[in-house]
Amino acid sequence: MALLSITNLSFSYDGSPDSVFEDVSFNVDTSWKLGLVGRNGKGKTTLLNLLMGRYKYQGSITTSTVFDYFPYNVSDTDMEKPAIELAEKWKPGIESWQILIQLDQIKMDPECMYRPFGTLSFGERTRVMLAVLFADENNFLLIDEPTNHLDTDAREIVKEYLSHKKGFILVSHDRDLLDAVIDHVLVLNRESIEVQAGTFSSWWENKEKSDAFALSENEKHLKEIRKLKAAADRSNRWAEKNENTKIGFDPVKEPERNISTRSYIGAKTKKMQARVKSYEKRIDRQISQKEGLLSDIEQVADLKIQPLSFHKERLIGARDLSIRYEDSEPLFEGLSFEINRGDRVVLSGENGCGKSTIIKAIIEKSGMISDESFPAKIEKGELSVGSGLVISYINQDTSFLSGTLKSYCKKTGLSESLFLAILRQLDLEREQFSKDMTEFSEGQKKKVLIAASLMTPAHLYIWDEPLNYIDVFSRMQIEKLIKKYAPTMLIVEHDVRFQEVVATKVVNL
Numbered sequence: 001m002a003l004l005s006i007t008n009l010s011f012s013y014d015g016s017p018d019s020v021f022e023d024v025s026f027n028v029d030t031s032w033k034l035g036l037v038g039r040n041g042k043g044k045t046t047l048l049n050l051l052m053g054r055y056k057y058q059g060s061i062t063t064s065t066v067f068d069y070f071p072y073n074v075s076d077t078d079m080e081k082p083a084i085e086l087a088e089k090w091k092p093g094i095e096s097w098q099i100l101i102q103l104d105q106i107k108m109d110p111e112c113m114y115r116p117f118g119t120l121s122f123g124e125r126t127r128v129m130l131a132v133l134f135a136d137e138n139n140f141l142l143i144d145e146p147t148n149h150l151d152t153d154a155r156e157i158v159k160e161y162l163s164h165k166k167g168f169i170l171v172s173h174d175r176d177l178l179d180a181v182i183d184h185v186l187v188l189n190r191e192s193i194e195v196q197a198g199t200f201s202s203w204w205e206n207k208e209k210s211d212a213f214a215l216s217e218n219e220k221h222l223k224e225i226r227k228l229k230a231a232a233d234r235s236n237r238w239a240e241k242n243e244n245t246k247i248g249f250d251p252v253k254e255p256e257r258n259i260s261t262r263s264y265i266g267a268k269t270k271k272m273q274a275r276v277k278s279y280e281k282r283i284d285r286q287i288s289q290k291e292g293l294l295s296d297i298e299q300v301a302d303l304k305i306q307p308l309s310f311h312k313e314r315l316i317g318a319r320d321l322s323i324r325y326e327d328s329e330p331l332f333e334g335l336s337f338e339i340n341r342g343d344r345v346v347l348s349g350e351n352g353c354g355k356s357t358i359i360k361a362i363i364e365k366s367g368m369i370s371d372e373s374f375p376a377k378i379e380k381g382e383l384s385v386g387s388g389l390v391i392s393y394i395n396q397d398t399s400f401l402s403g404t405l406k407s408y409c410k411k412t413g414l415s416e417s418l419f420l421a422i423l424r425q426l427d428l429e430r431e432q433f434s435k436d437m438t439e440f441s442e443g444q445k446k447k448v449l450i451a452a453s454l455m456t457p458a459h460l461y462i463w464d465e466p467l468n469y470i471d472v473f474s475r476m477q478i479e480k481l482i483k484k485y486a487p488t489m490l491i492v493e494h495d496v497r498f499q500e501v502v503a504t505k506v507v508n509l
Contacts, residue, residue: 002030002064004051004140009059011043011050018431020046023059026195028169028186030065030140033162035178035200036171038188039427040443040471044171047188048142051169065140070133071126079118086117087132094135102131106161121351123154130158134165141168147177148468151350152494173443173472175200176496200472225283232279239272303425303454303477307487310459312386315339315488316362320381323357330379331357337507339460344482344489344502349509355492356396359464362490366391392458396465396492398445401437408437408448414455422451426474442469450478461489467498 009024020043028034036044050057052069072090087099096113103110106127112120113128120128126146133141146162147155155177162170162181169186172178178185178200185203187194196203316339324330331354339345347355357376365385401408405423409416420433426447437445446469453461467475479501482489493499499506 002140004028004030004061004063004065007060007062009050009057009061011046011055011057021050021057024193025059026186026193028184028195030063031167032184033166033182034169034184034186035182036169036186036188037178037200037203037472039190039473040447040469041429041432041441042188044188045144045441048144048169048171051142063140066138068133068136068139068141070129070141070143070146072129072132074117074125080116082114083117083120083128084113087113087128087135090129090132091136094132098135099131102134103128105164106131107157122149123151123157123351126150126154126158127161130161137167139167143168144171145173145469146170147172147174147494149351149465150494151353152348152496153350155494155496173467173470173475174495174497175472175475228279228283232276232283235272235276235279239269239276302484303422303481305454305461305481305485305487306457307461307485308390308457308459310341310386310389310488313340315341315386315389315460316490317384318358318381321358321378321383322380323354323361323376324379325376331376332509333380335381335507335509337505339488339490341488342486343504344486344491345505345507346499346503347490347492347507347509348494348499353509355509356464359393359462359490359492362462363391363393368393386459389460390458392453392456392461394449394453394461394463394466396468398442398449401440401445401448403436405433405437405448408452412452414452419451419455422454423447426451426477427471443471443474446470447474454481459488461487462491463489464492465494466491467493467495 005027007025009021010019011021012019036047038044046055048069049055051061051067068091072086074086078086078089084096084099087094087096099113100110103113108124108127108131112124117125117128130143130146133139133143143162146158150158155174159177159180162168162177170178170182182199183197185196185198185200187196187203196206198206316337318338319336321335322330322333331352335358337345347358349355361376361378361383362385365383366389368391403411405420406416408414409419423433424430428444428447432440432444437448440448446466450466450470453463467478470478475495475498479498482502489502491502
């Protein structure tokens with residue numbers, strides 16, 4: 001296919017002193033299956049929007065191909081329209097037979113195209129949009145986090161579908177998806193951008209090796225600089241001491257010395273000073289070779305958590321549980337499970353099966369929320385929550401976050417200095433500290449909630465889809481934390497790699 005060439009690209013948002021991109025250049029082939037990877041806030045979605053021509057920028061973006069973007073924009077009124085009508089709006093001129101071919105490949109019933117879009121589940125909406133997106137094979141496709149909010153089964157379907165496609169840039173933090181789908185990686189490093197053939201895991205393996213080499217080279221340069229500085233300081237002191245002997249001497253103690261000796265001492269001093277200058281040049285050379293070595297290092301800071309120890313072995317117990325909302329069928333029936341001290345239980349199941357409802361039922365039972373805040377009711381069975389249980393809860397919703405981090409700390413009673421320190425460890429840049437949280441990316445908002453939870457000593461940590469929008473590096477950082485401190489947890493999370501690392505039990509609904 002065609003070549004996409006980006007040359008000297010620079011961009012910053014209006015009113016922001018921070019540059020998102022500065023003098024960036026790289027080339028990609030539009031036949032590639034390209035994974036776009038980077039920390040939260042590094043500009044992944046911004047880059048896609050620049051390719052779509054949605055922002056003004058400096059530099060050049062050159063290609064003969066046409067871009068299309070996932071997810072499509074859907075308004076409130078669009079929710080009432082059938083998907084087939086929206087498809088004509090999203091991709092003008094597309095034929096229905098082209099969409100039907102893609103629907104078959106992505107395992108969707110064509111009937112869904114004739115239902116109001118708002119009646120479709122998250123997974124169904126994603127699959128319909130992807131079917132429309134790939135219906136025209138001449139486009140270069142920009143796909144932004146297609147598996148967020150999708151259950152495990154829907155993720156598997158999307159993964160299988162994308163693995164047979166080509167000609168796209170995929171933004172995702174799902175390592176399992178990236179490894180199954182892509183053949184090249186475009187990485188937004190801390191200070192640079194690189195393009196490399198292979199999967200995410202192959203890139204990460206090379207990255208760890210190059211980082212280890214850079215750290216060893218840095219240490220080697222630091223040792224050499226310390227040695228040279230010590231030698232320069234020693235020679236400088238010798239030169240000063242020697243120079244001080246030029247004027248004034250005791251004829252009794254130094255009978256062989258005369259006025260002509262001054263020129264000899266001066267020449268010796270000059271030689272020592274020349275040696276000092278030589279050391280200084282070598283120091284400068286070592287420093288210049290050291291510069292930039294650590295600019296792109298991905299060092300994952302060790303996070304801490306202070307879980308409380310509950311006085312009983314069992315914290316939560318569910319026996320033959322059935323929950324339903326008013327005027328609806330039960331979400332599930334006959335559910336039984338326990339959460340004991342040290343357990344990390346993952347709730348698994350398709351969207352809408354009641355995972356978040358179980359969490360809210362536990363929180364309501366613990367007294368954290370009132371009955372009025374929980375419209376669903378236990379129809380059968382028993383749900384027991386330990387007396388005096390302290391829970392730290394992360395809601396999957398971030399829409400309530402607004403104001404500065406300082407005001408958030410004041411409202412929640414958190415220590416501001418410690419809270420900001422944890423956010424720095426999660427790689428939230430200092431420039432964000434003074435901004436309103438409504439300006440944060442979704443990943444940055446999630447980090448605010450995670451930091452607040454980590455600061456809250458609790459018997460049980462309940463996290464409802466905590467990793468949506470969280471970058472790959474922070475995911476690995478959180479995995480390391482959980483493995484080290486082994487807090488008791490109840491988690492809803494569809495990231496397969498995360499489940500494999502942290503879960504001690506999986507409860508399937």
